[in-house]
Amino acid sequence: MRVQGKTVLVTGAGSGIGRAIALLFAVEGASVVASDISDNVVQTVEQIRAQGRQAAVVIGDVGDQSACNQMVNTALESFGGLHAVIHAAAISRKGTVTTMKEEDWLDILNVNLNSVFYLSKAAVPLLSREGGAILFIASQLGLVGTQDSIAYSAAKGAVVNMARSMALDHAQDGIRVNSLCPGPVDTPFLHASFLRQADPERARMLSLDKIPLGRFGTSQEIANAALFLASDEASFITGATLVADGGYTAR
Numbered sequence: 107m108r109v110q111g112k113t114v115l116v117t118g119a120g121s122g123i124g125r126a127i128a129l130l131f132a133v134e135g136a137s138v139v140a141s142d143i144s145d146n147v148v149q150t151v152e153q154i155r156a157q158g159r160q161a162a163v164v165i166g167d168v169g170d171q172s173a174c175n176q177m178v179n180t181a182l183e184s185f186g187g188l189h190a191v192i193h194a195a196a197i198s199r200k201g202t203v204t205t206m207k208e209e210d211w212l213d214i215l216n217v218n219l220n221s222v223f224y225l226s227k228a229a230v231p232l233l234s235r236e237g238g239a240i241l242f243i244a245s246q247l248g249l250v251g252t253q254d255s256i257a258y259s260a261a262k263g264a265v266v267n268m269a270r271s272m273a274l275d276h277a278q279d280g281i282r283v284n285s286l287c288p289g290p291v292d293t294p295f296l297h298a299s300f301l302r303q304a305d306p307e308r309a310r311m312l313s314l315d316k317i318p319l320g321r322f323g324t325s326q327e328i329a330n331a332a333l334f335l336a337s338d339e340a341s342f343i344t345g346a347t348l349v350a351d352g353g354y355t356a357r
């Protein structure tokens with residue numbers, strides 16, 4: 107019960123890492139507002155309620171300020187406040203600056219970066235009532251370069267530095283802001299990234315080769331790190347970037 111009595115908003119809670127985070131926080135005693143653009147998030151909420159825990163659902167686009175407002179308002183209306191926001195929703199498409207269409211660039215920047223602004227703008231006033239935590243799920247690709255993924259790596263790099271700057275801006279409000287950078291994690295997102303390549307199996311093997319621990323991470327392993335960072339156990343940690351990538355960036 108490491109987050110007993112807390113309310114947490116999790117975006118991207120319909121799949122992969124976001125779903126694992128929502129389930130873990132519920133098991134550890136939090137009331138969860140689970141949000142996603144996909145109605146898969148209803149399954150996450152049903153799973154939480156089946157365990158006798160509390161959850162509310164919001165289906166909405168994190169790239170839209172009014173939807174982000176609705177996510178935060180749901181926390182207030184359903185559970186009376188908000189103590190932590192964990193932003194896991196994101197998209198990716200391949201492309202270099204020469205091959206990527208402007209439309210794809212703008213979509214990725216909107217969902218992966220503008221959303222950080224929209225969600226934070228909505229959440230900070232409520233979080234500052236009692237103090238709280240914001241955690242952005244960034245990526246190891248926000249720390250090092252990669253090929254053929256220009257918009258995703260640009261957005262994730264910006265998210266990492268935005269967490270640092272927000273940590274400075276909102277320390278006086280009692281809000282801690284951190285980023286968590288997973289490496290390749292076994293989720294539909296990772297599978298889709300291989301399927302975008304000409305030879306998906308080769309892409310999978312090349313990706314595995316870059317991980318010193320020799321395997322992909324699990325959503326549960328990322329959720330464990332998120333629980334630590336967003337709970338009071340990390341009460342002196344703000345502006346930090348925690349890397350959980352099996353050693354990918356250690357080279």
Ligand SMILES: NC(=O)c1ccc[n+]([C@@H]2O[C@H](COP(=O)([O-])OP(=O)(O)OC[C@H]3O[C@@H](n4cnc5c(N)ncnc54)[C@H](O)[C@@H]3O)[C@@H](O)[C@H]2O)c1
Binds near residue numbers: 120143167197217246
């Ligand atoms: N899986 C990996 O290898 C990996 C590696 C590094 C970082 N990450 C990051 O982890 C986070 C979670 O990724 P995942 O692997 O669980 O992916 P996933 O595709 O399994 O889940 C992402 C969820 O975000 C939702 N989503 C997409 N666009 C949205 C929007 N506009 N509004 C609201 N929800 C939206 C999707 O519907 C989906 O349920 C992402 O931020 C991703 O960039 C993943």
